[in-house]
Amino acid sequence: MSGGYLAAVMPTMVEPVLPEPRGPISLSVVELLAERAPLRYLTRVETSLADADPTGLDLQLALYLCYELHYRGFAGVDAGWEWNPGLLYLRGRLEDLFLEDIRRAVGEIDPETTALSELDALCVEPVSGNGPSYHLRDEGTWEQMREYFAHRSLYHLKEGDPHAWAIPRLTGQAKASFVAVEFDEFGAGKGARLHQQLFADLMAAAGLDTTYLGYLSEVPAESLAVVNLMSMFGLHRRLRGAAVGHFAATEVTSPPGSKRMVQALERLGAPEECAAFYREHVEADAVHEQVVRTDVVGDLVAREPDLDVDVVFGIRAFDVVEERLADHLMASWSAGRSSLRRGLV
Numbered sequence: 001m002s003g004g005y006l007a008a009v010m011p012t013m014v015e016p017v018l019p020e021p022r023g024p025i026s027l028s029v030v031e032l033l034a035e036r037a038p039l040r041y042l043t044r045v046e047t048s049l050a051d052a053d054p055t056g057l058d059l060q061l062a063l064y065l066c067y068e069l070h071y072r073g074f075a076g077v078d079a080g081w082e083w084n085p086g087l088l089y090l091r092g093r094l095e096d097l098f099l100e101d102i103r104r105a106v107g108e109i110d111p112e113t114t115a116l117s118e119l120d121a122l123c124v125e126p127v128s129g130n131g132p133s134y135h136l137r138d139e140g141t142w143e144q145m146r147e148y149f150a151h152r153s154l155y156h157l158k159e160g161d162p163h164a165w166a167i168p169r170l171t172g173q174a175k176a177s178f179v180a181v182e183f184d185e186f187g188a189g190k191g192a193r194l195h196q197q198l199f200a201d202l203m204a205a206a207g208l209d210t211t212y213l214g215y216l217s218e219v220p221a222e223s224l225a226v227v228n229l230m231s232m233f234g235l236h237r238r239l240r241g242a243a244v245g246h247f248a249a250t251e252v253t254s255p256p257g258s259k260r261m262v263q264a265l266e267r268l269g270a271p272e273e274c275a276a277f278y279r280e281h282v283e284a285d286a287v288h289e290q291v292v293r294t295d296v297v298g299d300l301v302a303r304e305p306d307l308d309v310d311v312v313f314g315i316r317a318f319d320v321v322e323e324r325l326a327d328h329l330m331a332s333w334s335a336g337r338s339s340l341r342r343g344l345v
Contacts, residue, residue, distance in 0.1 A: 014075075014211070014212070015072055015073055015074055015075040015076075015077075016068075016072065016074055016075065016211070016212055016213035016214075016216065017074060017075050017076075018030055018033060018034070018065070018074050018075075018076075018077065019061065019065075019216050019217040020217060021058075021061070022057045022058045022061050023056070023057070023058025023059075023061075024047070024048070024058065025047055025049065025052060025058045025059055025062040025094070026058050026059075026061040026062040026065065028045065028047040028062070028090075029062045029065045029066065029087075029090070030065070032045065032081070032087060033065065033074065033077045033078075033081055034076075034077075035078075036078050036080075037078040037079075037080030037081040037084050038080075038084075045086045045087055045089060045090040047090055049093055049094070049097065052094075052097055054097040054098050054100065054101035055101060055221060055222075055225070055324070056221055057220060057221040057224070059094060059097065059098070059221075060098075060221040060224040060225050060228060061221075061224060062090075062094055063091065063094045063095065063098060063224075063228050063232075064216070064224045064227065064228055066087065066090070066091040066094065067091075067227075067228060067231040067232075067235070068213070069081055069082040070082060070231070070235065071158060071161060072212065095232055098225075098228065098229075098232065099232065102229065102317050102320055102321075103313075105317075105320045106313060106316045106317055106320060109309055109312050109313060109316070111309070113309075113312055114301075114308055114312070115245065115248075115297050115301055115308050115311035115312050115315070116293065116297065116298065116301075118245075118311075118312045118315050118316070119248060119249075119252055119293055119297065119315065122249060122252050122253060122315060122319075123252060123289075125256055130330070131326045131330070132148060132326050132329045132330060133257045133260040133261055133264070134260060135330065135333065136148065136260070136261065136264040137260045137261070137263045137264040137267065138264075140264060140268075140333070141268075142268050142270070143344065144333055144339075145206075145264065145265070145268060145270070146206050146207070146208060146344055147329075147338060147339050147340055147343075147344060148329070148339075149202065149203060149206055149208055149274075150208060150215040150218060150219065150340060150344065151215075151219055151223045151325065151329070151339065151340075152199075152223075153199065153203060153208075153214065153215050154213065154215065154216065154219060154223055154224070154226075154227050155226060155227050155230075156195065156196065156199035156277075157196055157199055157200060157203075157210075157212050157213070158196060158212070158227075159185060159195040159196050159199065160182055160185035160186055160195060160196070162227065162230035162231050162233075162234050163182065163185075163230060163234060163243065163246070163247045163250070164182060164234070165231075165233075165234025165235055165243065166178065166233075166234055166240055166243040166244060166247065167179060167182070169237050169240040169243070170240070170244075170296075170300065171303070172299060172303060173295050173296075173299040174244075174295065174296050174297075174299040174300040174303070176295075177291050177292070177295035177296045177299070178244075178247070178292075178296050180291065181247075181251065181288045181291055181292060181296070184284050184288065195277075195280065195281075198276065198277045198280060199277055201273045201276070201277070202273055202274045202276075202277045204273070205270075205271035205272075205273035205274055206270070206271065206274055208344070215340070217341070218340045218341050218342060219340060219341070220328055220339070220340075220341065222321070222324045222325040222327075222328045223325060225321045225324065225325075226321045226322065226325055229246065229317060229318070229321050230243070230246055233246055233314060233317075239310070239314075240307070240310075241300070241304075241307035241308075241309075241310025241311045241313070241314060242310050242311070242313050242314030242317060243314060244296060244297060244300055244307075244311055244314060245297075245310065245311035245312060245313060245314020245315040245316075245317075245318070246314040246315070246317065246318045247292065247296070247314075248292045248293065248296065248297050248311070248314075248315065249314070249315045249318035249319065250318065251288045251289055251292045252289050252292070252293070254281050254288075255281065255282050255286045255289065258278040258279070258281035258282045259278075259282050261275075261278040262275050262278045262279055262282060265278065297311060
């Protein structure tokens with residue numbers, strides 16, 4: 001790949017623009033962010049959440065906007081909003097609704113279940129799967145593949161960042177091994193090998209917008225929830241066990257899913273840059289799986305046994321949001337319609 005091509009698709013640190021609100025909750029956040037953050041704003045933002053749907057686009061977008069202030073922020077938005085007490089109060093209320101919904105979906109966790117046994121179960125591939133990667137491998141179209149990229153861009157263009165919040169909350173071998181895995185996610189010291197950059201290369205090769213959050217206004221609530229979950233886990237020390245569980249689930253499920261994506265892309269005759277991203281995850285994450293299982297999760301629960309159930313919760317919460325997104329994708333494609341709000345141009 002030539003240096004000129006890389007220069008053409010290398011994402012720049014251009015702040016994304018605020019999206020259009022999708023209801024009264026996200027409207028209140030957008031309107032606040034359009035103002036200058038006061039130096040002392042202790043007044044609570046009392047947006048009504050009486051009828052809020054924790055799985056709906058309005059709440060998920062509002063929460064995403066709050067979290068994004070801890071990443072790159074938005075063009076024209078005062079950076080002071082990141083730690084504004086009034087906005088944090090609203091974010092906390094949104095998080096409570098979201099977390100309550102996830103806990104309800106996960107259900108009661110058997111006290112005999114351990115984090116390592118949960119990871120063992122996650123490693124067992126179904127004999128006949130029926131999710132998006134199976135569909136794309138066997139019969140998906142190139143347009144559906146491009147839609148899938150757009151959905152995943154909200155995470156993959158910041159891949160590794162949400163999980164990094166957990167690093168200062170760990171110690172010992174769990175911390176060292178967590179960082180070792182993240183080091184690979186961040187390109188092992190090479191900017192061109194950042195997984196975020198590899199996905200930008202994929203997007204460019206697929207004729208898609210490589211802009212950070214370029215598809216924020218096009219994706220459904222299910223796509224936002226996937227990223228919101230890991231941001232929520234990472235930003236709360238009390239949820240560090242769940243953050244590690246989510247991280248472990250991501251690494252364990254990545255190799256088989258990525259292998260199916262490589263097969264799908266080869267069947268479709270996709271550009272090599274597209275397959276290269278997933279090949280990287282087949283190879284790297286196969287090694288990461290064992291490191292995460294033994295040295296991250298194993299060491300964490302040995303040091304802090306009380307976190308074992310939280311790790312299990314994080315693993316199952318990962319499955320909840322991924323299943324919801326998968327259901328949305330498959331329902332849309334089965335009905336012959338776009339899985340995005342307005343489709344791709």
